[in-house]
Amino acid sequence: MSLPTPPATSTLDPRALLRDMFQAAVARVQPRRCIAPHLPAQPPVGRTVVIGAGKGSAAMAQALEEALDAAWGPAYAASGRLSGTVVTRYGYAVPCRHLRIIEAAHPVPDDASLAAAQALQATVAGLSADDLVIALISGGGSSLLVAPGPGLTLADKQAVNRALLASGATISEMNCVRRHLSAIKGGRLAAACAPARVLTLVVSDVPGDRPVDIASGPTVGDASTTADARAILARYGLLATLPPAVAALLDRPEAESVPPGDPRLAGHAVRLIATPQQALEAAAEVARAAGVTPVILGDSLEGEARDVGQVLAAIARQAATRGQPLTGPCVLLSGGETTVTFRPPADGSAPDWGRGGRNVECLLAAALALDGQPGVWGLMADTDGVDGVEEVAGAFLTPDTLTRAWALGRPPRQSLDRHDGHGFFGALGDALVTGPTMTNVNDFRALLVMP
Template sequence: MQSRSPTSPRGAAPVDIPRLLEDMFAAAVAVAQPELRVRAFLPEPPRGKTLVIGAGKASAAMARALEAHWHGPLEGLVVTRYGYGVPCERIEVVEAAHPVPDEAGLRAAQRMLECVSGLSEDDLVICLISGGGSALLPLPAPGLTLEAKQAINRALLASGATIAEMNCVRRHLSAIKGGRLAAACHPARVVNLIISDVPADSAADVASGPTVPDATTCADALGILERYAIDVPDPLRAQLKSAELETLKPGDARLSRVESHFIATPQMALEAAAQCAAKQGVDVHILGDSIEGEAREVGTVMAGIARQIAQRGQPFRTPCILLSGGETTVTVRGTGRGGRNVEFLLSLGLALNGLPQVHALAGDTDGVDGQEDIAGARLAPDTLARARAAGIDPAASLDNNDGHGFFQALGDSLVTGPTHTNVNDFRAIYIGGETATA
């Protein structure tokens, strides 16, 4: 399935397009590695003790990078996804389940609150936050069981709710998120080092904001649950209606010594990928780092843009690459294996219908698309034809939410293993050919 650009950009040697797209994905992941990003944001050591806490798929790698550059006493606890731990000498690393939380995450959250109790104004807490922390710190609000929270989380994941909507609910059903962990650190200074995996780099949405204020309300959370027809226990509904589960708001005195730094973002990753393509002489256009919506609908829209470029030279000349990031959603109606990037890619392929010289790659920069240890997949002009020749119906696969099954059967899955970072989804579409000169 090798493909080289039929007319090399700017007279250069032909470019191996599938390889270029994979190199761009690798560049996006590489620029967001904690070992490159943590050091520049470290604060000065305090007069008191330094405590490190954190949660997310990148938290263990962030902790190791911090240890390598920290001079002085250091201790702490971070929790990451199973398989994403890395060895640390002074910071304990705990692994737990993602995206549906488990007992290991619950125990880690309880211990983390205990670790930060009794701190003084002279102490420093460095909080290492990255995507995935919502599931990895599943401490239910009073009166809510872990089992109930797991059920609500599964329903949210299948509902088509946006990440902001899901995290609004998660914050209000938690005893540690929505600023509550930072409040437990008070009066110590808290420095958040955040690797963003959410649209618009909202600190309250990365890991559901355990150490930052939350502007949403219990009423907002209840409205989301009702909008997606998600069942919740009657006592919980009453708690939300009474605002008993309200989060910490901007201006809360307990958060006055909290500061946050985004050390890696989706936009940074897209720019690194664009630079990679530019070295091969291919024009790149970044469409946005926070594109949301149903994955299959975004795929259809992107196909329309690609077709206009290929056939009309509008709004960009060929050859070129369209880059985008963000977090699409999937409303699960079938019984397939997901996830949102492969659903986008399969929808894109169906809408393109074998359009010549169009290739694409989509994947999650953390190496996990949905609940599979598969980052994403690749699409080529012959993908649909190869699938049909193998007896696979692309439209039926999409209807069954089975993007992973579809691309894996063709040998087109993108498998990276744990990347130890997480700067959201990556989508690249190459449109080949040469735009005719008027």
């Protein structure tokens, strides 16, 4: 059978191709496609208790129910031996027949986040060695599942989250701090399941795919220490600005996480079921089918969003003008998680921040660096459908982005300085709004170079 001939690149719609690549990336990491291969062939002697936290956890729970019916037969769930509780972001709930779904806030926790943690702790109380716990973990769980450590309040945890989000700290650094200020993260939830066996199924949203960094590892042993958490807060100048109870807790032994060798974690298994690399490979397949050569630059690019945008723009410009590292038509794909640091104005005036997120910040910086370079289009978005705190996934870049912005009275550099990426691209009609995607494998970035 012959393969279809790719369309001529002169007839391609760059925006449509970029959207198709993003949609393929998100589709590849949907829980329904990923869960079944990782389940036990036979049910446990006792009960199956499901717990979970993250933006994709409700969709994972729904897919799990379907997969268990297929693997173990519908009579198992109907017997009452399948139950559990899962927390997801507001608007991300989907119906389940046997599992309870709770919604809470992201990226800053709220009262529902606190109630969700208490519900999950109650769900795993009193288990036996005959029981199986299936933990469904995806990005966003750090905020959605909150149990303040001894001496801390919800307000303290909210202050820590806000400070970390504005500090420029990496996701690994932020989650190290969160684990040591929690009564449920850093393996503590898994320890509470003892003596039951725990199978953790993870959708990765972090560079490097380290399970302990995904949702701050509630069911994964943690080798970091309180000294590491304290050093991170000191590195970003946060120790003196956070509530005093934070530093006080980090001086107490109760703040240490559950280490990987703890006997309560014996027999536990952790499996990555969906990753950023898989999403990028799916996007690359779409590009090839369209006659465009894909280059995956990496699935774990980190750094200040505007700096990453400048570097990616420089690579795209080199491809467009010099045919290096390859000639167009080509697309430069990358994933990972950048950061945005909010720095007060040098003149001491009150900051006038706009509406932004790390992907639109990265894209706006790329637009400025490209300066209208002909033949370069782009799309940068969060695979969960939410960039920052806006219900906007990301945005598109075109060769005339800056020209159109100036015509509308939107100075691009001023918008970048105000972290106003959503305001900027929204005014141009270039925002990408997807609604909840029911998964989360972090940032998706594509710069398309056309001859």
